[in-house]
Structure formats: C-alpha cells, structure tokens
Amino acid sequence: xxxxxxxxxxxxxxxxxxxxxxxxxxxxxxxxxxxxxxPDRKTEPWRYAAGRLKNVPFDLPLALPKERSLSRDALxxxxxxxxxxxxxxxxxxxLGPDLVYAELAPELExxxxxxxxxxxxxxxxxxxxxxxxxxxxxxxxxxxxxxxxPALAAALWTYGAFVYVPAGVEVEKPLAAFFVSEAEExxxxxxxxxxxxxxxxxxxxxxLSESEGExxxxxxxxxxxxxxxxxxxxxxxxxxxxxxxxxxxxxLLEKDAALKDLAVNLGARFALSEVGSExxxxxxxxxxxxxxxxxxxxxxxxxxxxxxxxxxxRSDVYYKGVAKDEGTIVYQGLIKLEPxxxxxxxxxxxxNLLLSRKARVESVPQLEIAANDVRCSHGSSIAPxxxxxxxxxxxxxxxxxxxxxxxxxxxxxxxxxxxPLENLAHHVARVIEEKVRV
Amino acid sequence: xxEDLKHIADDYRWGFRDEIEPExxxxxxxxxxxxxxxxxxxxxAWMTEFRLKALETFFKLPWPKWGPDLSELEKKLDExxxxxxxxxxxxxxSWDEVPEEIKKTYERLGIPEAEQKVLxxxxxxxxxxxxxxxxxxxxxxxxxxFVSIEEGLKEYEELFKKYFAxxxxxxxxxxxxxxxxxxxxxxxxxxxxxxEVEVPLQxxxxxxxxxxxxxxRTLIIVDEGAKVHYIEGCTAPLYTTExxxxxxxxIYVHKNAHSRYTTIQNWPTNMYNLVxxxxxxxxxxxxxxxxxxxxxxxxxKYPSTILKGRGARSEVLSIAFAKTGxxxxxxxxxxxxxxxxxGRIVSKSISKGEGRASYRGLxxxxxxxxxxxxxxxxxxxxxxxxxxxxxxxYMEIENETAQIGHEATVSRxxxxxxxxxxxxxxxxxxxxxxxxxxxxxxxxxxxxxxFAVELNRLIELExxxxxx
Numbered sequence: 001x002x003x004x005x006x007x008x009x010x011x012x013x014x015x016x017x018x019x020x021x022x023x024x025x026x027x028x029x030x031x032x033x034x035x036x037x038x039p040d041r042k043t044e045p046w047r048y049a050a051g052r053l054k055n056v057p058f059d060l061p062l063a064l065p066k067e068r069s070l071s072r073d074a075l076x077x078x079x080x081x082x083x084x085x086x087x088x089x090x091x092x093x094x095l096g097p098d099l100v101y102a103e104l105a106p107e108l109e110x111x112x113x114x115x116x117x118x119x120x121x122x123x124x125x126x127x128x129x130x131x132x133x134x135x136x137x138x139x140x141x142x143x144x145x146x147x148x149x150p151a152l153a154a155a156l157w158t159y160g161a162f163v164y165v166p167a168g169v170e171v172e173k174p175l176a177a178f179f180v181s182e183a184e185e186x187x188x189x190x191x192x193x194x195x196x197x198x199x200x201x202x203x204x205x206x207x208l209s210e211s212e213g214e215x216x217x218x219x220x221x222x223x224x225x226x227x228x229x230x231x232x233x234x235x236x237x238x239x240x241x242x243x244x245x246x247x248x249x250x251x252l253l254e255k256d257a258a259l260k261d262l263a264v265n266l267g268a269r270f271a272l273s274e275v276g277s278e279x280x281x282x283x284x285x286x287x288x289x290x291x292x293x294x295x296x297x298x299x300x301x302x303x304x305x306x307x308x309x310x311x312x313x314r315s316d317v318y319y320k321g322v323a324k325d326e327g328t329i330v331y332q333g334l335i336k337l338e339p340x341x342x343x344x345x346x347x348x349x350x351x352n353l354l355l356s357r358k359a360r361v362e363s364v365p366q367l368e369i370a371a372n373d374v375r376c377s378h379g380s381s382i383a384p385x386x387x388x389x390x391x392x393x394x395x396x397x398x399x400x401x402x403x404x405x406x407x408x409x410x411x412x413x414x415x416x417x418x419x420p421l422e423n424l425a426h427h428v429a430r431v432i433e434e435k436v437r438v
Numbered sequence: 439x440x441e442d443l444k445h446i447a448d449d450y451r452w453g454f455r456d457e458i459e460p461e462x463x464x465x466x467x468x469x470x471x472x473x474x475x476x477x478x479x480x481x482x483a484w485m486t487e488f489r490l491k492a493l494e495t496f497f498k499l500p501w502p503k504w505g506p507d508l509s510e511l512e513k514k515l516d517e518x519x520x521x522x523x524x525x526x527x528x529x530x531x532s533w534d535e536v537p538e539e540i541k542k543t544y545e546r547l548g549i550p551e552a553e554q555k556v557l558x559x560x561x562x563x564x565x566x567x568x569x570x571x572x573x574x575x576x577x578x579x580x581x582x583x584f585v586s587i588e589e590g591l592k593e594y595e596e597l598f599k600k601y602f603a604x605x606x607x608x609x610x611x612x613x614x615x616x617x618x619x620x621x622x623x624x625x626x627x628x629x630x631x632x633x634e635v636e637v638p639l640q641x642x643x644x645x646x647x648x649x650x651x652x653x654x655r656t657l658i659i660v661d662e663g664a665k666v667h668y669i670e671g672c673t674a675p676l677y678t679t680e681x682x683x684x685x686x687x688x689i690y691v692h693k694n695a696h697s698r699y700t701t702i703q704n705w706p707t708n709m710y711n712l713v714x715x716x717x718x719x720x721x722x723x724x725x726x727x728x729x730x731x732x733x734x735x736x737x738x739k740y741p742s743t744i745l746k747g748r749g750a751r752s753e754v755l756s757i758a759f760a761k762t763g764x765x766x767x768x769x770x771x772x773x774x775x776x777x778x779x780x781g782r783i784v785s786k787s788i789s790k791g792e793g794r795a796s797y798r799g800l801x802x803x804x805x806x807x808x809x810x811x812x813x814x815x816x817x818x819x820x821x822x823x824x825x826x827x828x829x830x831x832y833m834e835i836e837n838e839t840a841q842i843g844h845e846a847t848v849s850r851x852x853x854x855x856x857x858x859x860x861x862x863x864x865x866x867x868x869x870x871x872x873x874x875x876x877x878x879x880x881x882x883x884x885x886x887x888x889f890a891v892e893l894n895r896l897i898e899l900e901x902x903x904x905x906x
Contacts, residue, residue, distance in 0.1 A: 042503065339824065354838040357805070367829035369848050372789075372820035376848040380833060383841045 001038050002058045005030055006186060009155040016065070016119060016158065021130055025139040029154035032140055036148050043145040045274060045303040048330045048362050052270040052299045056244045060216055063097040063185040064158055065119075070100040076210045079178045086423050089173035090115045094189070095210075096182040097159040108171060114164040115175055118190060121162035128164060132194050136222035136250035136278070149246055153220045157190040160219075165199035167226075174202040174232075174421055181239060183213020191221040195229035195257075202232035204424050207239055207247075209267070214242040221249040225257035227281060232260045232420055235275075238431055239267035241296060248274040253313075255281030262419045263319075265292040265300045266431050276305030279313035279341075289415050290319035291428060293408075293435050294327030294359075304333035306348065308341035311371075317348040320415050322408055323359035324436075332364040335378065339370045348378035353411050355385055355404070355436075405436045464521040469493060472619050475521040479588055479622075482595065492608035492618030499612040505798065506736045506765040511682065511710045518682050520620040520653070573637055582666075583628040584639055587655050590626025597628060601659055605688040605716050605744075613684040613712040613738075617653050621686065624654035629664040629695075638667040638700070638886060654685045660695040660723075667698040669886065681708045681735075689717035691725045693747065702730035702889060703737070704896075707763050711737040721747030721776070728884055729756040731766050732896065740798060742771035745779035745807075755881040756785045757893075759900065760793030760825075769799035769830075774810035774840070785816040786878050789825035790900070796828035803840040810837060816846040819877050821870075871901040 009030045013023035039046035039053060046053065070093070075083075079093055090104030092115060099117040108115075114125060121129050139154040141147035161177045181187055195201055209215065217239075225231055237245050245268040251259050265271040277286035292300040306315040321329035331350040352361045365378040385407055393403035409429060416425040464471045472493050476486040501508055577584055583594060591598050608618035629635055660666050670687075683705060691697045697717070705711055711734040717725045727741035743752035754770035772781035787795035795818065803810045818827035829846045851870060859869035874897050875882070882890050 044504075342823065352835075354835070354840070357838045359838055361833075361835045363833040363835075363842075363844070365829075365831065365844065365846075367818075367827065367846060367848060369818070369820070369828065370824075370826045372823050372825050372850040374820075374848060374850070378829070378844075378846050380831070380844040381842065382833060382835045384838050 001054060005033060005152065005155060006059065007062045007156055012156065012158070018122060019126065019130070022122070022133075025134055026155045029139040029151045032143055032147055032151035033155055036143055036151065037145050038148050039145040045146060045332055047332070047364075048328070049270075049272050049299070049301040052301075056216055056246075056270065057214065058152075058186060058216060060184055060186040062156060062158065063182070063187045065097045068095060068098040068100050070095070072101060072103075075101055076180050078208045078210055079180060082178065082206065082208075082427070085427060086176065087173060088176050089171060090175045092117070092161055092177040094159060094161075094177065094179045096180070096185060096187060097189075099159065104175075105173075111169045112166040113169060113171060114162065116162055118160040118162045118192060121164075121192075125162075125164065128194065129162065129192065132224050133190075133192055133222070135224060136252050137220050137248060149218060150220065150248060153188055153190065153218045153248070156188045157220070158188055160190040160192070161205070162191070163193040163201070163203060165195045165201045167196035168198050170200040171202070174204060176204045176206065179205065179207045179217070179219070181207065181209040181215040181217055181243060183211050183215050185215060187215060187217045189217070189219045191219070192224070193222070193231070193233070194224045195226060195231055197226045198228035199226070200230045202421060204234040204236060204421060207235075207237040207245060209240040209243055212240050212242060214244075215239075216244045218246045219248075221247070223249065223251035223259065225251060225253045225259060227255040227257060229254075230258045234262040234264070234419065234421055234424055235273070236262075236264040236424065236428060237267055237271055237273075241267070241269050241298070243268040245271040247272065249276065251277045251286065253277060253279050253281065253284035253286055256283035257281065258285040259287065260420065261286070261288045262421070263288070263290040263302065264428050265302070266428070266435065269297065270299045272301040274303040274305075276307065277315060278307045278309060279315060280309050282310050282312035284310065284313040286315040287418070288315070288317045288319075289418055290317075290331075291321075291412055291415050291432075292319075292329055293322045293432055294329050295324045295435050295438070297326050299328045299330070301330040302332070304348070306333075306335045306346050308335075308337045308344045308346060311340060311342045311344065313341070314345040315347070318415055318418070319349070320351045320353075320412055321361065322353045322355060322411065322432075323361055324355035326358040326360075328360040328362075330362040331380075332362075332366070333378075334366045334368060335376055336368045337371045337374060337376070341371045342373045344371065344374040344376065346374070346376045350380040351411075352382045353385060353408065354382065355408075401437060405433055408432065408436050465519050466516045467493070467518075467520060467620075471520050475620060475622065478521065481591065484599075485591065488603070489619050492615050495608045496612060496615035496619055499609075499615055501612060502738075505738055505767045505796070508710070508736065511736075521622055577635070580633045580635070581630045582633060582635055583626065585626050587621070587624040587626045587657065590657065594626070594628070597659070598626065598657070601657055601688065601690055603688070605690070605718055606686050606714050611714060614686055614714045617655060617684045617686040617714070621653045621655035623652075624656040624685070625658070625668070626656075627658040627666065627668060629660045629666045631662040631664060634665040635667070638669045640669045652683050656685070656687045658687075658689040658697065658699070660689070660691050660697045662693045663695060664692070665696040667700065669889075670699070670701040681710060683709055683711045683713070685713040685715075687713070687715040689725065691717055691719040691723040693720045694722040695720075696724045698726040698728065700728040700886065700889070702893070703733055705733035707733060707735050707761075709734040711739065713737075713739040715739065715741040716744070717742070717752070718744040718746050719750035719752055722749045723747065724751045726752065726884075727754045727756070727770065728881070729754065729768065730893065731756075731758045731768050734766070735764060737766045737768055740769045740771055742773065743781065744773045744775060745781065745810075746775050748776045749778045750776060751779065752781045754781075754783045755884055756783075757878055757881050758785075758787040758795045759897075760787065760789045760795040761900070762791030762793055765794045765796070767796040767798055769797045771800040772802070772812050774801075774803045774807035774812065776806065777808045778810070779807055780811040782812070783814040784880055786819075786881050787817070787827060788819045788821065788874060788877070789827050790821040792822075792824045792826070794826035794828070796830065797846070798830045800832040800834070801842055801844075803835045803837045803842065805836045807837050808839045810840045810842075812840075812842050814844040816844075817877070818846070818848045819874065820848065820850045867898075867902050871898045874901060
C-alpha cells in the first residue's frame with residue numbers, strides 16, 4: 001500500500017491542460033489522501049475487502065494518456081466482439097487512458113447530446129463540467145478511511161467519459177463506453193453523466209481487459225439526474241483474473257428522477273463495487289440491481305447505499321450472487337432514511353447461491369431509519385443449489401453440469417430480466433454460463 | 439416514558455446517603471480498588487491476579503468505535519463506585535420514604551406489596567424467603583447448586599475454576615474486561631447430569647445476594663441431559679443512581695442439555711447497560727436467550743450462542759422498547775461450529791418519541807458446520823415521526839450447505855388499525871397498546887406468565903397518551 005501518491009496532482013493538472021478550479025480540486029483531494037489512513041477491517045464497507053486491498057499494487061505507474069487513436073476495424077478484439085451483438089446509438093472506446101475511438105449518431109449530436117472524454121468536455125462544455133464534476137462524489141470528503149480511495153481517484157484521474165443529454169431529449173437506443181485495461185499500470189478514471197430535466201438515456205459502461213497482465217483500475221462514476229430525468233445505467237466488469245477493479249458510483253436524483261442501475265461483476269481477481277443513490281427530491285425512484293459470480297479465488301465485494309433525504313421517494317436494491325470454487329462474494333448495503341423522509345418506500349434484497357464447499361459469502365443488509373411513516377424491509381438469504389431440483393433435472397436426462405447451469409441461470413434470471421438492455425443481459429448470461437461450466 | 443416514571447429516574451436519589459455509611463465504598467478504577475475488592479471477598483490469589491490482569495486489559499482495549507455514543511461514560515469512568523459492601527443491617531430505608539410515584543407504578547403493575555418492597559430495596563424478602571427455602575430444599579435433594587457467585591468460588595473452587603472466564607475471557611471486549619476486574623454479585627448454578635429443574639431459578643429468590651449487582655457475574659453449567667430455566671431481572675423499574683452496569687453471563691450447555699436464560703431489564707434512563715452474555719451448546723443441546731430491554735440510557739447487549747456440538751440448537755428472542763433519551767443497541771449472535779446445528783433469532787423493537795432501537799447481529803457458519811440452518815427475523819415498530827431504528831445483521835457463511843435467511847421490516851403504528859379498533863369501542867390508548875402487544879406477541883408468549891402480565895401492563899402505561 002502506498003503512502004504517497006504516485007504522481008503530483010498539480011503537475012498532472014498542468015500536463016493535462018486543466019483549468020485552475022480542477023487543479024485546486026485535485027490538490028484538495030491529495031490533502032485528504034494524505035490525511036486519512038487506508039481502510040482496514042474496521043472500516044465498515046471494507047470489512048471483508050481489507051485483506052484483498054492489501055494485495056493491490058497501487059505502486060504501479062500511473063497511466064497517462066498517450067494520444068492514441070484507432071480506426072473502428074483496429075479496435076481491440078474484445079470490443080469488436082461486443083459491438084457485433086450490440087445495437088448502439090453511439091459509443092466510446094478507451095484503451096488504457098486513451099479515448100481511441102468515438103462515434104455518436106448524427107441526429108443525437110444535432111439535438112445537443114454529448115458523448116466524449118471528460119477532458120474533451122472540459123474544453124467544449126467547461127461550465128457544465130465545472131458545475132457538476134465532484135458533485136456526487138466530492139473531491140474533498142469528510143475525511144475517514146472510507147475516503148482514501150475516492151481521494152486517490154479525485155486527485156489522480158487521467159481519463160473517463162462525459163455524457164450529457166439536454167432537457168427533454170430522449171435517446172432511444174443505448175449509448176456505451178468500453179474501458180479496456182492495459183497491464184502493469186494504475187488506471188484512474190472518472191465518468192460524469194448528466195441528464196437535464198426530463199431527459200432520457202440508457203447507458204452501459206463495460207470494463208474489459210485485452211491481455212492477461214495484472215492491472216489496477218480505480219473508477220468513479222457520477223450520475224446527475226435533474227428533475228424528471230430517467231436513466232438506465234449498467235456497469236459490467238468482465239476483466240481478466242489478474243485485475244483489481246475498484247469502482248464507486250453515486251447518483252443524485254432530483255424530483256421525479258428515475259434510475260435503473262445494474263452492477264455486474266464477473267471478472268477480475270478482486271472487484272469492489274460501491275453503488276449509491278441519493279434521493280434528493282420527492283418522487284425520485286432508484287432501482288439498483290446487481291449480479292455477481294466469483295469462481296477460482298475471485299473476491300467480489302458489493303456495497304449499496306439508498307440514502308433518502310426527501311419524502312415520497314422510492315428505492316429498491318436487488319442483488320444476487322453466486323460463488324463457486326474458493327470464490328468469495330460479499331454484499332453490504334444500507335438503507336438510510338433522514339428525519340423527514342416520510343412516505344418512503346425502500347427495499348433491499350440480497351440472495352446468494354453457493355456452488356462449492358470452499359466458497360464463502362458474507363451478507364450484511366443494514367437499515368438506519370429516522371422517519372416513521374415509511375415502508376422499509378430487507379431480506380437476505382444464503383443457500384446451496386437445490387439437490388432435489390438437480391436430481392429432477394438429471395432424471396429428465398440432463399447431465400449434472402448442464403442442470404447446474406440451468407439452475408444458476410434461473411436463479412439470476414429475475415435480476416437480468418429487470419434490465420431493459422436486452423443485448424447486454426444476454427451477454428452477461430452467456431459469460432455466466434461459461435463460468436458455471438469451467 | 440410516562441411522566442411518573444421519568445420523575446423517578448430523574449429525581450429519585452437512591453442508594454447510600456451520607457448518614458448511612460457503607461462498610462466499604464470504593465470509587466475510581468485503580469489496581470488498589472481491584473485489590474481491595476478481592477480482599478474484601480476473601481478470594482484466592484489466582485482470582486486477585488485474574489482481576490488485576492483484567493484491569494490492565496480494560497485499559498489497553500480501545501473504546502468501541504461503533505454503536506451508541508459512549509463518550510460521556512468515558513469521561514466519568516472514575517466517578518463510579520466499583521464496590522460497595524453494605525453494612526450488615528442493609529440500607530435502613532423505610533417503605534414510607536419511597537416516593538408515591540414509584541408505589542403508584544408498582545400498584546398499576548399489580549406487583550404484590552412484599553415484592554414491591556424488594557424492588558424498592560427496602561423489604562427483607564419475607565415471602566420469597568419462605569418460597570426460597572422450599573425451592574432450596576428440593577434443589578439440594580437433586581444435587582443442584584444455586585448460590586451466589588462469591589459462594590460458588592468459595593465452596594466449589596475446582597468446578598468454578600474449570601469454567602470461569604473460559605467462554606468470555608477478559609480480552610473479549612472492553613466491558614467484559616471491566617467486569618472481570620471488578621465483578622461482584624451474580625449467581626453460580628450447576629445442574630448435575632439428567633436433573634430437570636422444574637421451577638425457574640430466579641435471581642431474587644437467592645436471599646444471600648447483596649442486591650442486584652452492578653457488575654454481576656453469572657456462571658451456569660448445565661450438565662449432560664439436564665434442564666434448567668434461569669430468570670434474571672424484572673419488568674418493573676429498578677431504582678439505583680449508579681449509572682453503569684456491566685455484566686458477564688457464561689452458560690455451558692452440555693450434551694443433550696436444555697437451558698433457558700430469561701432477562702428483562704428496566705434500568706433507569708441514566709444507566710449505561712453494557713452486558714456480555716454467551717452460551718456454548720454441545721451435541722444435541724439447546725439454549726434459549728430471552729432478552730427484554732426496556733430501560734437504560736444506552737444498552738449494548740448481544741446474547742451469543744456458540745453451537746459447538748452436532749445438532750446443537752439455539753433460539754434468541756428479543757424485545758427492545760426505546761423511548762426519548764434511550765439508545766438500545768441489542769441483537770444476537772449465532773456461531774455455527776458443528777454439523778446440523780440450527781438457530782433462530784426473533785427481534786422485535788419499538789421506538790417511541792426520539793428513542794432509537796438498533797438490531798445488531800451475527801450469523802456465522804464455519805466450514806465444518808455442514809447443513810447449518812439459521813433464520814433471523816427483525817421487526818421494528820416506529821411510533822412517532824422522530825423515532826429511529828437501525829438494523830445491522832452480519833452474515834458470514836463459509837459452508838456451501840448452509841441455509842441462512844434474514845428478513846426485516848420497519849413499520850409504523852398504523853392509523854387505520856387504530857381507527858378500526860376505535861370503531862370496536864376501544865380508546866385510542868387501548869388500541870395502541872393492543873397493537874403493540876400484538877406486535878410483541880411472538881416473543882412475549884415465551885415469557886413466564888407473571889413476566890408477560892407485567893410487561894403487558896407496562897406497555898399499556900407506556901402507550902398512554904402516545905397517539906394523536
């Protein structure tokens with residue numbers, strides 16, 4: 001674990017040609033990084049991840065943009081394969097820290113939709129970026145161990161996506177960003193997605209790797225939903241088994257805004273995903289779905305936050321995990337209702353399926369409720385695959401591995417079925433099938 | 439909290455007043471205090487050593503960074519009396535000096551006068567003494583040991599030493615360390631193999647106890663195939679000005695033995711109640727914790743069962759009622775260490791006014807515990823808009839064959855339910871009390887009858903004027 005940042009944030013800001021406010025923000029984040037300790041077993045959302053965190057090589061050199069670009073045909077094979085099944089209105093491809101390819105349907109461009117790199121947006125839409133960056137995940141946090149990694153990310157990010165949908169614009173087909181990790185680098189990214197009043201968008205970010213090398217990725221995604229905006233957002237991680245993937249996402253939902261979010265972790269050796277929604281206006285609605293599958297010695301750790309500040313809002317978390325071999329799956333989540341968050345409906349469900357003796361699962365669904373006229377509940381369950389169901393399928397002539405596969409697919413079906421990104425859901429289902437079999 | 443109870447907690451000054459000098463009163467937490475406690479009790483050297491080491495451990499261990507705010511307690515730690523040996527006669531208070539409000543509360547709870555006097559600390563326990571002697575004769579005939587913890591150490595040192603602090607060592611947590619250093623009072627119970635104790639053993643039957651211990655230490659050993667139910671505390675408010683209670687309860691449930699530990703606390707609302715309760719259950723054994731928390735300013739209590747032997751079972755039923763000024767952080771732990779072990783936790787909490795009730799629990803299944811089963815159910819009822827509730831259930835599962843479930847709900851006292859009951863002729867208060875009683879019923883039905891009756895009356899009192 002590193003004690004000093006691997007790069008000087010001020011020099012970084014200069015090198016990347018950033019405005020003064022951003023340089024200051026990076027400086028502030030660096031101060032937080034310096035001041036707070038690394039998370040350990042006592043840091044609540046890191047309770048089970050702290051051990052794995054120790055093995056993350058944060059001392060790899062920081063990935064700096066090299067101004068590369070590629071033609072569509074020369075894109076990494078993993079991306080081309082994904083593009084073949086996807087029906088997208090536009091997408092970005094990042095190879096390491098470089099935005100190597102971008103395309104967006106011209107009619108969307110005409111309507112003022114923006115899909116580009118965050119650094120490009122700093123030049124083309126400086127006010128929008130300044131007003132919204134670090135809003136959902138502040139550069140200067142309150143200053144405890146939980147903030148160590150967000151501080152590192154705020155100080156050192158060198159690339160990421162920027163998406164903007166103007167007021168009233170509805171983007172029909174999904175947009176996407178593919179982040180292809182390279183080996184032996186510390187990759188720090190930041191994504192800002194901004195939906196103006198009553199805008200609509202479906203967007204998927206996919207994290208992949210091209211090689212088998214060890215890489216560290218720290219990614220922060222900020223989602224800003226202005227009143228009445230509706231966003232479908234997916235974050236799908238299918239990286240190689242040598243990767244370390246640390247991801248945090250916060251959404252700010254104003255009045256009547258709606259988010260449907262899907263977090264998927266299938267790859268990486270160690271993946272930590274923290275996904276939160278702040279329900280700031282009445283009528284806001286946040287549905288957070290999660291699917292994860294740890295095999296081999298993988299560790300998939302999830303944290304969700306449903307923070308109800310406003311009354312009359314709704315949130316629902318539905319996370320399902322599978323573990324086999326010596327895989328570890330962790331779910332921790334918190335429903336937090338502030339005083340005054342009356343008439344809230346908030347639910348949280350975590351279901352876990354264990355496929356082998358050495359697999360391990362931790363589940364900690366939490367409630368902190370400070371309002372009384374509310375409907376809140378949570379549930380969690382952990383169970384092995386049902387032997388009777390397996391036996392039944394075997395009696396119908398289905399060999400055991402296929403039967404297992406069917407039952408896992410059935411177990412995850414109701415989450416994936418709730419995602420209105422059909423192609424993506426199919427892709428995820430296929431990767432899972434592969435994992436059950438191998 | 440109804441006015442009459444609040445006054446008692448705030449105003450009533452009980453305990454040792456200047457004109458009644460206790461024989462020994464030790465203030466401040468120092469090795470000298472600890473040595474003197476041990477000396478006053480005439481303990482063997484190993485126990486003095488144990489206490490002194492525990493005190494060191496207490497100072498070394500950090501204050502918990504989670505849960506309720508203990509910063510005030512930390513500041514006034516040296517102001518407490520850690521040992522008070524009453525004069526031989528006992529505090530010569532008279533029943534007439536007990537404030538009218540308390541008497542009224544007792545009357546409304548329907549507690550017999552003799553028992554009222556015991557609770558208020560002024561009664562020689564005339565009636566219960568008679569009962570006790572009968573119980574005692576019967577117990578002795580069966581070979582059951584039921585004595586004060588001090589007597590246990592003195593009379594049964596070998597047995598005592600074999601079990602004492604093995605389940606909850608001083609290093610377990612800061613307050614277990616504190617208790618280990620200054621413990622005083624509590625029970626020592628041994629039930630021989632195959633013996634079934636018919637009547638519940640109640641702490642207040644034991645006349646030789648020096649009141650209700652602030653640092654009580656209880657050790658219960660239920661030998662193979664034996665059966666016992668131990669009851670501690672009571673639903674009626676207890677009066678003391680001391681603001682710190684840290685108990686340690688250790689229970690050993692041997693093969694095929696059956697045990698129950700029922701405790702209801704209703705400490706005044708200036709009390710920090712920090713208790714470690716743990717049971718270990720061997721093959722085929724069963725243990726139930728029934729835990730009710732009504733009083734105190736802060737409670738931190740998580741009765742735990744270690745399911746050590748194959749087929750061991752445990753249930754934890756818990757009730758918390760938090761009113762303004764109270765933070766009750768309670769829960770349960772089930773540690774599955776063997777095959778076919780099973781457990782169930784049912785937690786019901788009510789928050790009223792600005793009260794805060796938190797459930798904090800752990801279900802842990804170790805790799806050996808094939809086919810472990812556990813089910814956790816936590817329900818919270820919120821009475822007022824300012825009421826708070828939290829749920830922090832930890833599940834750590836390292837065995838594929840485990841079947842674990844957790845469900846929690848949060849609901850409010852529903853207007854339509856109250857309205858419905860009003861249309862059937864109930865007053866608003868009666869309706870609210872009825873709903874609350876119904877909510878608690880899955881736990882209260884397991885209580886001994888007299889406890890259940892008292893608890894229900896208490897809830898009626900608490901719910902008066904709480905709606906509308």
